[in-house]
Amino acid sequence: MEHNFYTLLGVSSTATAAEIKKAYHKKALQYHPDKNPGDAEAEKKFKEVNLAHEVLSDPKKREAYDRVGHSAFQNQQGGGGYEGFHGFGEGDFSSIFEDLFSDFVGGSRSRSPQSSQKGGDLHYQIAVSLEEAFAGISTEIQFPTYSSCATCQGSGSKSKAKPKNCGSCRGRGRVHVQRGLFAIETECKACYGMGSTISDPCSDCKGEGRTRGQKKLSISIPAGIHDQSQIRMSGKGETGKRGGTSGDLYVQVHIKPHELFERKDNDLYCDYPVSMTLAALGGDIDIPCIDGQTVTVKIPEGAQYNQKIIVRHKGMSQLNRSQRGDLCVMAKIYIPVHLTAKQKVSLQDFHEEEKNKTHEVKGFFSKIKKFVKNLSVCFLG
Numbered sequence: 001m002e003h004n005f006y007t008l009l010g011v012s013s014t015a016t017a018a019e020i021k022k023a024y025h026k027k028a029l030q031y032h033p034d035k036n037p038g039d040a041e042a043e044k045k046f047k048e049v050n051l052a053h054e055v056l057s058d059p060k061k062r063e064a065y066d067r068v069g070h071s072a073f074q075n076q077q078g079g080g081g082y083e084g085f086h087g088f089g090e091g092d093f094s095s096i097f098e099d100l101f102s103d104f105v106g107g108s109r110s111r112s113p114q115s116s117q118k119g120g121d122l123h124y125q126i127a128v129s130l131e132e133a134f135a136g137i138s139t140e141i142q143f144p145t146y147s148s149c150a151t152c153q154g155s156g157s158k159s160k161a162k163p164k165n166c167g168s169c170r171g172r173g174r175v176h177v178q179r180g181l182f183a184i185e186t187e188c189k190a191c192y193g194m195g196s197t198i199s200d201p202c203s204d205c206k207g208e209g210r211t212r213g214q215k216k217l218s219i220s221i222p223a224g225i226h227d228q229s230q231i232r233m234s235g236k237g238e239t240g241k242r243g244g245t246s247g248d249l250y251v252q253v254h255i256k257p258h259e260l261f262e263r264k265d266n267d268l269y270c271d272y273p274v275s276m277t278l279a280a281l282g283g284d285i286d287i288p289c290i291d292g293q294t295v296t297v298k299i300p301e302g303a304q305y306n307q308k309i310i311v312r313h314k315g316m317s318q319l320n321r322s323q324r325g326d327l328c329v330m331a332k333i334y335i336p337v338h339l340t341a342k343q344k345v346s347l348q349d350f351h352e353e354e355k356n357k358t359h360e361v362k363g364f365f366s367k368i369k370k371f372v373k374n375l376s377v378c379f380l381g
């Protein structure tokens with residue numbers, strides 16, 4: 001069945017006002033948040049039912065809805081596909097409705113002109129090294145944006161006279177424009193959505209009260225910051241029009257890959273080449289740390305490939321905490337190549353000795369024995 005306001009309320013498209021009212025009361029009661037605490041699906045349904053009632057209980061709105069059809073809501077979503085009512089966020093539905101039907105209905109949505117005076121939010125990406133993320137840095141960034149006009153001090157007026165209500169939109173900042181079948185609400189061109197005009201606009205900013213240029217800003221990146229973290233700087237985005245509120249600046253931090261260390265949470269991992277003999281005999285190695293110091297790490301006797309040796313509190317700094325994460329040294333044991341004659345003799349001796357003791361790999365050899373035995377059984381059988 002086609003999903004629309006009628007099917008939502010469970011009435012026919014010819015239902016009377018009384019039937020609609022009755023059906024709405026029933027559905028509203030069923031999905032009421034008080035009856036379904038914490039149920040997001042019910043809450044959504046409750047809103048949809050309310051909207052359906054709002055439209056169908058008003059004869060003018062109902063007539064417009066019947067004429068244009070429910071699919072108008074679908075078209076309004078930019079071809080993203082109709083997903084029942086689920087593609088809409090809270091509030092979207094009523095605004096779409098008013099955008100679509102304001103002409104028929106004479107809708108009077110009051111969107112504050114102040115909202116179009118607000119400066120936009122800005123997003124800035126910054127890349128830092130792992131060392132910088134470890135220690136934290138203060139740096140200066142520069143980006144193009146709107147700042148308050150210096151000539152008129154943001155007023156937009158040469159004489160700093162008070163702006164007057166815009167005649168075209170009667171101070172609303174928005175006007176209705178006919179687009180084919182639909183009346184769409186858009187920003188008023190006469191006042192740029194500000195709802196007011198200035199008789200003697202400032203020549204530098206054309207009355208907007210702000211000019212575009214490069215803005216420099218100091219930012220602090222705290223020690224221990226994580227990759228992809230976002231720092232919000234309230235009011236540091238675009239300056240609003242004619243003294244309107246400024247937007248916010250969001251700085252996203254990217255940490256560049258490091259040659260030696262890989263970060264996992266607050267720990268740092270380092271692959272360290274350990275010779276076969278050092279791994280067998282054990283011994284100390286010096287490892288560089290992210291703070292520029294070195295630390296002596298004990299490779300235990302008989303260390304195995306990829307064995308993790310943890311050095312406490314020598315890893316990454318932690319946000320708002322004094323204790324650092326750990327440094328994890330991964331022993332990457334390697335086999336020597338290009339042996340000297342002397343090394344060959346020593347290793348030969350080592351090999352002879354090693355042949356006699358196979359207990360370290362006993363488990364494996366017992367498996368081999370079993371396998372060979374099974375094989376012979378197979379062939380004999």
Ligand SMILES: [Zn+2]
Pocket residue numbers: 149150151152153154155156157202203204205206207208209210
């Ligand atoms: Zn100006």
Ligand SMILES: [Zn+2]
Pocket residue numbers: 166167168169170171172173174188189190191192193194195196
């Ligand atoms: Zn206007």
